[in-house]
Amino acid sequence: MLSEATLVDARVAPRVSADTAWAALARRIQGRVLQPSDSAFASFAAPANTRYDRIVPQGIVLPTTEADIAATLAWAHDHQLPVTTRSGGHNYAGYSSTEGLLIHLGMLTARTVDTNAATATVQAGTRNNDLLDALAPTGLTWAFGRCPTIGISISGYLLGGGLGLHTRRLGMASDTLLSTRIVTATGEILFCDENTNADLFWACRGGAGGNFGINTSFTFQLHPAPEVTVYRLAFDGRKADDVLLAMQDLITDPALLRSFAAQFGAKTSGTRAARAAGNISLYAEGWYYGPQSELETILTRVTSVARPTSTYIAQLDGLRAQRYFSDETASNPFTTTSIVARTPMSTQDAACIIEHLRTWPGSSSGSGASVAFFAMGGADSDPAPDATAFVHRDAAFILAATSRWTAADGPAAPQRAAAWVGGVRRDLSPVLGPGSFVNFPDPTLPRWWDAYYGANYERLVKIKNTSDPAGLFRYPQGIRALRP
Ligand SMILES: Cc1cc2nc3c(=O)[nH]c(=O)nc-3n(C[C@H](O)[C@H](O)[C@H](O)COP(=O)(O)OP(=O)(O)OC[C@H]3O[C@@H](n4cnc5c(N)ncnc54)[C@H](O)[C@@H]3O)c2cc1C
Known part of the structure; x- marks a missing residue:
């Protein structure tokens, strides 16, 4: 009998300890079964957010075929x-x-590019940098995630919507999806597009991974990779509020909604609160679909407010620009909350954000705390809110507040970090908007179903009821089937 916790959270599991059972599984599939004694186990078991590295699976399957997944x-x-x-x-x-069985798609990495149709078909374990390599000779690009380009897989990014520097020009990554293949809870292998299994296809564009089945491949639209002018500016914290407001003016300027890509924010670090208060710095980066001279004029609206401590501006072809913003993920544990901003921040809101950073409690993590802004409001706003599962079509930007720590900060560090990001949410969400981005999930978010999916949640539940009524795919913020 499964416990109630197990029914809600697939990360809690009863044990299957008989070696014969695992050996039988290994015989049924072409891929590999890893157990904790295997040397490769630890690297496949480790999540990127080391906060969760104590949740260790009993076994890991590395499928190489869809039939492996079904079996x-x-x-x-x-x-x-x-x-x-x-x-x-x-x-x-x-x-x-999970503490149960982890199906790790890391060996499903085949990819093909059709340059005539400007489409790519990638298997689910394909990482952004693999696709960048495949696109390099073609002059085509995709709605890639910004950071970190290295390491992040296309699956989770795309299924949750997918927000990157191309978003204002090309739409959400999920808007570029043309079709996907999915293995359902009962082992059926389905092709989904606008005409076939259209409900599932709708759900796969923003309804988040881990809900409806296991997507094995994705076909999506590519676009010519234009030359862009890349910029990266850094500022000290002296005029922090003014820099945030000046960048907000740029990203909300109607003339720049599709030509100016931006991510910016403020951050701090330091082992104690007093130290962190003095370490605030800001950054603004992205690219402009136009010549350097025009971008330099645009950026004076920020640089006239505060003099940058460093400036980099260069014209690069689209794929080199994408690589320029590649980043490795910091391995410290962290917690994040995100707010989908429909309403621009006021002068008081900007001051409030900087005040939160000034009073951040500190940690031994060199990456510290940050409040990041991801510009939206261009092509991502074109579809209706119910055109796909991604509902936030009225967003001006998404704000993400993150706090990181290390083991040296003691057992209370996760609670301190959660309280800090919770404070940012408590103060800013009432003025910016109630929504939250499922790709930046916050495990403490109240009424997460409204915040992530809004009015689309009802349809997602109906699709879950049909595709996985027994709730095989589940996690604490997973779409729940309605039990009869
Ligand atoms: C440092 C950092 C920066 C980021 N920046 C951005 C950003 O700029 N924009 C953005 O949109 N997101 C960003 N993200 C968030 C990222 O898109 C999500 O974390 C995404 O879920 C990662 O994809 P993944 O395949 O690695 O996820 P995983 O952790 O492997 O999976 C995420 C969820 O999807 C499920 N899942 C995974 N694969 C499949 C599949 N094939 N079929 C069905 N379900 C599946 C999992 O069970 C889980 O529920 C960032 C993440 C990090 C760590």
Whole structure:
């Protein structure tokens, strides 16, 4: 009998300890079964957010075919073992971790590019940098995630909507999806597009991973990779509020909604609060779909407010620009909350954000705390809110507040970090908007279903009821089937 916790959270699991059971699974599939004694186990088991590295699976399956996935689901069903899917393992809230069976798609990395149709078909374990390599000779690009380009998998990013520097020009990454293949809870292998299994296809564009089945491949639209002018500016904290407001003016300027890509924010670090207060700095980066001379004029609206401590501006071809913003993920534990801003921040809101950073409690993590802004409001706003599962079509930007720590900060560090990001949410959400971005999940978010999905949640529940009524795919903020 499965416990109530197990029914809600596939990260809690009864044990399957008989070696013979695992050996039987290994015989049923072409891919590999890893157990904790295998040397490769630890690297596949580790999530990107090390906050969740104590959630260790009993076994890991590395499928190489869709039939492997279907056979694994049947085996897990026979043993009443919860299953969780992982592609890149970058979920902020540890939702690709389990104490049951982890189906890790890291060996499904085949990809093809059709240059005539300007489309790419990639298997679910493909990482952004693999696709960048495949696109390099073609002159085509995709709605890539900004950071970190290295390591992050296309699956989770795309299924949750997918927000990057191309968003204002090309739309959300999920808007570029043309079709996907999915293995359902019962092991059926389905092709989904606008005409076939259209409900599932709708749900796969913003309804988040881990809900409806295991997507094995995606076909999406590519676009010519234009030359862009890249910029990266840094500022000290002296005129922090003014820099945030000047950048907000730029991203909300109607003339720049589709030509000026931006991510900016403020950050701090330091082991004690007093130290962190003095360490605030700001950054603004992205690119402009136009010549350097025009961008330099645009940026004077920020640089006339505060003099940058460093400036980099260069014209680069689209793929080199994408690589320029590649970043490795910091391995410290962290917690994040996100706010979808419909309303621009006021002078008081900007001051409030900087005040939160000034009073951040400090930690030993060199990456500290940050409040980041992801510009939206261009092509991402074109579809209706119910055109796909991604509902936030009226967003001006998404704000993400993150706090990081290390083991040296003691057992209370996660609570301190959660209280800090919670404070940012408490003060800013009432003025900016109630929504939150499912790709930046906050495990403490009240009424997360409204915040992530708004009016689309009802349809997502209906699709869940049809595709996975028994709730095989589940996690604390997963779409729930309505039990009869
Ligand atoms: C440092 C950092 C920066 C980021 N920046 C951005 C950004 O700029 N824009 C943005 O949109 N997002 C960003 N993200 C968030 C990122 O898009 C999500 O964390 C995304 O879920 C990661 O994809 P993944 O495949 O690595 O996820 P995983 O952790 O592997 O999985 C995420 C969820 O999807 C499920 N899942 C995974 N693969 C599949 C599949 N094939 N089929 C069905 N379900 C599946 C998992 O069970 C889990 O519930 C960032 C993340 C990090 C760590």
